[in-house]
Amino acid sequence: MDKYIIGIDLGGTNIKSAVFTSEFEPILERSDSTDAGLGPAHVLGKIKIIIKTMLLESGIDRHSVLCMGMGIPGLLDPREGISIFSPNFPHWENIHVVKEMQREFPFPVFIDNDVRLNLYGEWLHGAGVGRRNIVLLTLGTGLGSGILADGRVLYGQTSSAGEIGHMNMVREGRPCRCGSSGCLGRYVSATGMVRTFTEELDQGRESLIRSWVKNDSQQITAKMISDAYDLGDPLAIEVMHETGRLLGFGLATFINLLNPELVIIGGGMSAAGDRLLGTVRDTIRKHALKLSSEACQVVQAALGGRSGMLGAAVYAARRVEGKW
Template identity: 55%
Template structure:
């Protein structure tokens, strides 16, 4: 009888779960609200209940599942299956996810950072296929990154390699939840770009977006800024250009340090496309080491928001078979 894998992408807004066959073809997918505000006990029970329902709907038992992989945001103890801290989750410190899921479902379970499982997805099934030197950026509510060098995914002493979003860009910039200020992710992210627009409006700059939101800043979205850009709104254009330019300087450092052959841009904000990346590419061309920059392509992610699920499932397979290439 066929065996299956389960990949889970745990987000602050949605819990995404997919069932894959042995060839990593998706059999079924379930998306439900995470309701992170209800705390860790609720969320990990929600994970277990979602998997149980998925198995029932396909007449499967725990014995039919080889293993489960879960992508979790924040700082993790990967080896022991503990989520140590996640800033966007309530009552979430030292949550022993693996112990609970394995104890409840009796299925081998493995966790890793949400960006790294996206990187596994794109490396083996998407834009990074056949590449051994990759940086994956996820541009969403925040800015995350995962890195593969010479075929090895990087983890570091505390499994926190790739925190490009906390690269300091300004001595006295916007405060960050990490405790520092001026971090790249406070500017190059959906929330960061929206704040840049708000700052311009506060200075009296005129934008069509003010009419769209009836001067209620809480209604501003990253997509609105792209829409206004296409209508030649000068404030939206300068906002996207400034955001793309700062991303470029961040990636200059990334290219000079890691020498990737490809940088994959994913996350919801990546939909801005060349509105954002035109300036990014210009900065890289003018400021990165010439030979390194010429060897590096900047491309969009191919798998969209499905990368985390297939990446988590594949990562779990590798951990289960003990052939993960750290």
């Protein structure tokens, strides 16, 4: 009997879901809005419906599913299957995700941090194939990172290694749901960049985008800032470069500490490409140790939005095999 693997990438904005063969060939993929503000019970219920729908549409019996992997933002206990805290998900604390899923499905379910699962995907099937020292960042609703050091993914004592988004970059800066303030992710993320932009508009700065949204700043998106950048909008260019500069300082510290050979930038905001990464690379070159920075490339993710789903499937399969 053929076996299948499900990969779920839970993001602050979208739930990306896929069914793969045991050889990680995609059978079916989809993306649905997360509706994070409606709470964990709603989100988990929606994931269950998505899984049932995918299996029905692909004609796969649930008993033919070998396992399922789920990437979840924030702090968690992957061995116990508990999501401890997720800063972009209201009321998301100590949620036993695995137990909730296994009430509905007969196959084993495994969870891990969403960025680590993106790292597994890019390392084994994307931009990081053959590399042993990688830092992967996802730039989306928030900012997270996963670390591969000498061929091993780092977890740390509480499975929270790599929380670059909570590196304090601005003293007494924007408050963060982690309890601190000035965290890098409050500035370097789609949400953070849009906030920087709207704060400048509130100070009276002008931009093409003001007319695009008819002065409704809540309609501004990171993509609009990229589009305005391409049209030569001075404020969009300034904000994009400032975001890249802050990310560059954060990565310079990571490069000095970890000495990676590759930094992979993924997540929806990575679509900004060299508009953002040009400033990131320039800042790293100026502020990281010369020997370390010259040995490290900064590249875009190769798998795009698929890396989290694929990484989740790979991770689950290896957990079933007892490899991780």
